[in-house]
Amino acid sequence: MTRILLLAGHTIQALPVLESLKSSGHTVMVECETKDSYGYYSRYPDRKILKPSCGYDSPEYLDFVVRCIQENRIEVIIPLFDLSAEFVSRNREQLLRHTRLVMPPYEVFLEGYSKDRLMDLCRRHGFAHPKTMPVTMRNLAEAAAYTGFPALIKPDITTGGRGMTLVRSTAEIEAALPGIIGEYGSCTLQEFIPPGGRQFKAHHFRTAAGKLYGSAVVEKLRYYPESGGSSCCNRTIDAPELAKTTGEVLHALGWEGFADFDLIEDPRDGSIRIMEINPRFPASVKSAFKAGVDYATLYVNYCLGRPLQEYICRSGVYLRYMAFDILWFLKSRNRFKAKPSWFRFFGRNVFYQDGGLMDPLPALFGSWSGIRKLMDRDLRKAKSGVRLN
Numbered sequence: 503m504t505r506i507l508l509l510a511g512h513t514i515q516a517l518p519v520l521e522s523l524k525s526s527g528h529t530v531m532v533e534c535e536t537k538d539s540y541g542y543y544s545r546y547p548d549r550k551i552l553k554p555s556c557g558y559d560s561p562e563y564l565d566f567v568v569r570c571i572q573e574n575r576i577e578v579i580i581p582l583f584d585l586s587a588e589f590v591s592r593n594r595e596q597l598l599r600h601t602r603l604v605m606p607p608y609e610v611f612l613e614g615y616s617k618d619r620l621m622d623l624c625r626r627h628g629f630a631h632p633k634t635m636p637v638t639m640r641n642l643a644e645a646a647a648y649t650g651f652p653a654l655i656k657p658d659i660t661t662g663g664r665g666m667t668l669v670r671s672t673a674e675i676e677a678a679l680p681g682i683i684g685e686y687g688s689c690t691l692q693e694f695i696p697p698g699g700r701q702f703k704a705h706h707f708r709t710a711a712g713k714l715y716g717s718a719v720v721e722k723l724r725y726y727p728e729s730g731g732s733s734c735c736n737r738t739i740d741a742p743e744l745a746k747t748t749g750e751v752l753h754a755l756g757w758e759g760f761a762d763f764d765l766i767e768d769p770r771d772g773s774i775r776i777m778e779i780n781p782r783f784p785a786s787v788k789s790a791f792k793a794g795v796d797y798a799t800l801y802v803n804y805c806l807g808r809p810l811q812e813y814i815c816r817s818g819v820y821l822r823y824m825a826f827d828i829l830w831f832l833k834s835r836n837r838f839k840a841k842p843s844w845f846r847f848f849g850r851n852v853f854y855q856d857g858g859l860m861d862p863l864p865a866l867f868g869s870w871s872g873i874r875k876l877m878d879r880d881l882r883k884a885k886s887g888v889r890l891n
Contacts, residue, residue, distance in 0.1 A: 510583035512539030657686035699767030734826035
């Protein structure tokens with residue numbers, strides 16, 4: 503069958519992708535940043551390759567990937583993380599000389615991935631979004647007047663909430679902005695959506711011809727930290743309007759391939775705002791796989807020019823990430839009031855993000871690696887700026 507390479511296969515989203523591709527008989531290799539990771543300890547890869555200690559934007563990394571493709575006769579590559587997705591888009595034409603992939607051209611990629619450019623597109627097309635404006639030390643008063651307070655300073659390009667900082671005055675912007683720009687580059691100032699509303703994800707696979715396959719919407723039920731972290735319990739839902747709106751955003755972009763939206767409900771008026779696009783499978787994508795949407799097969803078949811199957815996402819499928827759900831239980835005051843109950847461990851529609859009985863080692867090694875990251879002081883500091891006091 504097809505020889506496939508997963509870039510950034512150390513991530514948790516590698517697990518449902520690996521399971522799907524291996525069950526279809528493909529030969530699958532994973533590139534991992536470290537051995538202490540989900541993909542490296544999964545039973546499904548045919549080969550595991552460690553990434554060199556260089557940046558994703560370095561010529562050395564491009565040479566490494568091309569060499570892997572050539573030496574292993576790779577027919578399809580699938581990036582699983584923001585940095586690897588950006589790498590593939592930026593080097594799209596060169597990589598297409600050696601293998602197959604699906605990723606929008608870099609200019610289109612940045613239009614969706616950059617928070618400033620995506621919010622500008624939403625403004626021009628009338629899609630609900632938070633008020634957002636590029637911010638520098640020269641225009642911070644103008645940006646603050648537009649967004650109001652409290653507001654969020656957001657790096658245009660970042661992952662996992664790094665660098666996002668809640669500010670309540672122009673003085674706080676003046677104090678925080680130089681350091682954030684120095685570390686992360688250009689930033690926006692964005693209206694802060696107060697807590698209390700629901701949070702959602704919406705996934706699509708879009709062809710170059712503009713057809714959407716595998717549309718799925720997921721509601722986040724619990725997340726850690728509670729003030730706005732990664733989801734640790736979610737469920738698939740039937741939300742045709744959210745699917746329609748996010749699909750229209752991809753049409754406006756001219757996107758090709760997979761895209762994952764983050765959306766937040768504004769409790770002040772009930773509107774659901776588009777926050778960002780993740781240009782790759784999210785960590786919680788297993789919920790869609792278990793609900794009947796096989797994005798891995800869609801991706802590979804599209805790359806190979808095969809007919810694409812219409813997948814219908816089944817609602818009511820629950821996915822728990824136990825490493826973070828345990829931390830949520832320890833910290834939350836709602837631990838005994840949660841719906842669904844935190845103690846609902848089994849059921850026909852209950853699945854676990856960090857592994858399962860058929861692939862148990864990732865839950866041990868990958869979860870430990872994730873908890874170690876949370877214990878890292880620098881990482882906690884980088885992700886702590888949006889917490890309410």
